[in-house]
Amino acid sequence: MNSATQTLDTRVPANPDEPVVVFENVSIAFDQKQVLKNISFKVKPGETRILLGPAGVGKSVLLKLTNGLLKPDEGRIFVFGEEVSAMREEDLFKLRGSIGTVFQEGALFDSLTVRDNVGFRLEEEHVPGDEIDQRVTEALRFVELEHTLTKFPSELSGGMRRRVAIARAIVTNPNLLLYDSPTGGLDPITSTTIIELVVKQRDVYKTSSLLVTHRLQDAFTLASHRFNRETNKMEPLPGDHTDLKTSFLVLFDKKLVFDGSTHDLVHSDDPFIKEYIS
Amino acid sequence: MPFPTVDAAAKKGVNAVQQYALLSGRALANLFRKPFYAADIITQADTIGIGSLPIVILTGFFTGGVLALQTASSLSQFGAAAMTGQLVSLSMIKELGPVLTSLMVSGRNASGMASELGSMMVTEQIDAMRALGTDPLKKLVMPRIVATIFMLFFLTIVSDAVGTLGGAAVSVFMLGQDGSQYFHTAYQSLHYADIIQGLVKPVFFGFIIATIGCYYGMTTRGGTQGVGRSTTQAVVVSSVLIIATDFVISRFMIGIFGR
Numbered sequence: 349m350n351s352a353t354q355t356l357d358t359r360v361p362a363n364p365d366e367p368v369v370v371f372e373n374v375s376i377a378f379d380q381k382q383v384l385k386n387i388s389f390k391v392k393p394g395e396t397r398i399l400l401g402p403a404g405v406g407k408s409v410l411l412k413l414t415n416g417l418l419k420p421d422e423g424r425i426f427v428f429g430e431e432v433s434a435m436r437e438e439d440l441f442k443l444r445g446s447i448g449t450v451f452q453e454g455a456l457f458d459s460l461t462v463r464d465n466v467g468f469r470l471e472e473e474h475v476p477g478d479e480i481d482q483r484v485t486e487a488l489r490f491v492e493l494e495h496t497l498t499k500f501p502s503e504l505s506g507g508m509r510r511r512v513a514i515a516r517a518i519v520t521n522p523n524l525l526l527y528d529s530p531t532g533g534l535d536p537i538t539s540t541t542i543i544e545l546v547v548k549q550r551d552v553y554k555t556s557s558l559l560v561t562h563r564l565q566d567a568f569t570l571a572s573h574r575f576n577r578e579t580n581k582m583e584p585l586p587g588d589h590t591d592l593k594t595s596f597l598v599l600f601d602k603k604l605v606f607d608g609s610t611h612d613l614v615h616s617d618d619p620f621i622k623e624y625i626s
Numbered sequence: 627m628p629f630p631t632v633d634a635a636a637k638k639g640v641n642a643v644q645q646y647a648l649l650s651g652r653a654l655a656n657l658f659r660k661p662f663y664a665a666d667i668i669t670q671a672d673t674i675g676i677g678s679l680p681i682v683i684l685t686g687f688f689t690g691g692v693l694a695l696q697t698a699s700s701l702s703q704f705g706a707a708a709m710t711g712q713l714v715s716l717s718m719i720k721e722l723g724p725v726l727t728s729l730m731v732s733g734r735n736a737s738g739m740a741s742e743l744g745s746m747m748v749t750e751q752i753d754a755m756r757a758l759g760t761d762p763l764k765k766l767v768m769p770r771i772v773a774t775i776f777m778l779f780f781l782t783i784v785s786d787a788v789g790t791l792g793g794a795a796v797s798v799f800m801l802g803q804d805g806s807q808y809f810h811t812a813y814q815s816l817h818y819a820d821i822i823q824g825l826v827k828p829v830f831f832g833f834i835i836a837t838i839g840c841y842y843g844m845t846t847r848g849g850t851q852g853v854g855r856s857t858t859q860a861v862v863v864s865s866v867l868i869i870a871t872d873f874v875i876s877r878f879m880i881g882i883f884g885r
Contacts, residue, residue: 457746468755468760
């Protein structure tokens with residue numbers, strides 16, 4: 349996929365010295381109901397940050413703030429060094445060219461085929477048709493769905509739709525991936541397949557990512573596994589090791605109550621976290 | 627369910643008008659910004675224009691017919707049955723053609739736009755489009771506005787023509803009037819002011835249909851129930867606005883042209 353996806357005009361190259369995402373005291377409320385309050389954290393290049401928290405705590409809101417789909421009431425958000433919280437919508441469209449987003453239910457365009465869904469951004473960039481076909485096929489091969497090119501989303505299973513959504517997010521080789529509950533509502537086997545793809549993207553392409561989930565088993569699978577390119581499969585890290593580039597954020601009651609490594613999370617003394625991960 | 631206070635309801639109303647104005651303004655401004663979605667405009671023109679042709683023809687024909695049928699008996703009491711053609715053509719071209727065509731297109735397409743965009747809203751497809759770097763106002767709303775205005779203009783002309791023919795069919799075959807006299811009075815009574823009045827209206831009505839349909843679609847909340855609510859509101863509001871705007875335009879045109 350790399351060779352074909354290097355030349356999008358909209359790509360913003362990540363500076364290796366600066367964080368990809370920075371939240372500074374971000375707060376947002378809807379209809380005078382506070383959802384997030386004073387949220388601050390960073391995502392460094394190549395890092396995968398797993399955002400945990402109970403349902404309805406504002407995890408998806410935080411992702412939408414990251415790519416500028418929502419604006420914070422207070423605080424600042426930087427992505428690739430640009431302040432998305434202060435950017436005009438027209439400028440955000442360009443920046444989003446280097447951010448891939450996987451929505452909670454996939455959010456595939458139901459009137460378009462899988463090929464047109466995955467190649468949507470390429471069509472918008474006026475990439476030649478042959479190149480679109482090639483890059484879409486490669487992205488679909490990554491999620492092992494290259495046989496579904498001409499199908500419509502309604503003809504796919506829930507798990508397949510999520511995989512197509514991942515293919516759509518990675519087709520332009522973005523520098524940042526946002527996953528909004530990619531395994532929500534899926535059975536354990538399909539969830540593992542999706543997590544394997546996330547691990548593959550993390551370990552093969554080293555893409556920075558922010559992943560929202562409330563499924564602890566998926567989060568710990570991500571932290572405790574690596575992708576083996578020779579066997580083309582995910583495998584557990586030896587011993588009790590965890591992936592050093594994968595760390596956790598925990599949201600609870602409008603606030604970020606944890607920001608740290610897998611080890612710190614497991615050994616946290618915070619009563620909520622203890623109860624949450626038990 | 628608590629009753630909203632007067633100030634809350636007023637704020638909500640003002641906010642809705644502001645959002646509607648912003649959506650319409652931004653969508654129209656996108657007409658002059660790249661990329662220009664010509665293919666999407668043609669697709670929408672086909673759906674809205676060609677798709678609405680059968681109902682517009684049927685409505686126009688029978689409206690012209692019933693107009694001739696109802697007015698001929700009244701006119702004959704004054705010995706003016708020969709004026710049926712004039713009455714039908716003036717009524718169709720100045721009022722009934724634009725208004726009825728717009729109401730039919732509103733029922734068919736404002737609802738279609740609201741439900742299509744509303745479904746996309748509640749399934750996060752609109753957010754997905756924005757996240758993919760595409761402006762939905764440019765890709766989805768602008769083509770619908772342009773296509774509706776453009777096609778409604780021509781649909782109105784078709785409706786006017788078919789309505790006049792419907793009136794002629796009734797006058798000649800049911801009322802036994804002279805065909806050439808019908809068309810002669812229909813043609814002679816028309817002035818440029820009448821034609822202009824009849825063709826200015828669909829431009830405004832097309833704008834109302836598309837922007838109201840898209841506004842309700844793009845502000846849909848609350849799942850499938852919300853989509854249903856948006857669809858209903860789009861048809862009701864656009865229909866009422868069409869009739870109210872028709873009065874304003876008619877008064878304005880009479881002020882300018884004196885007829």
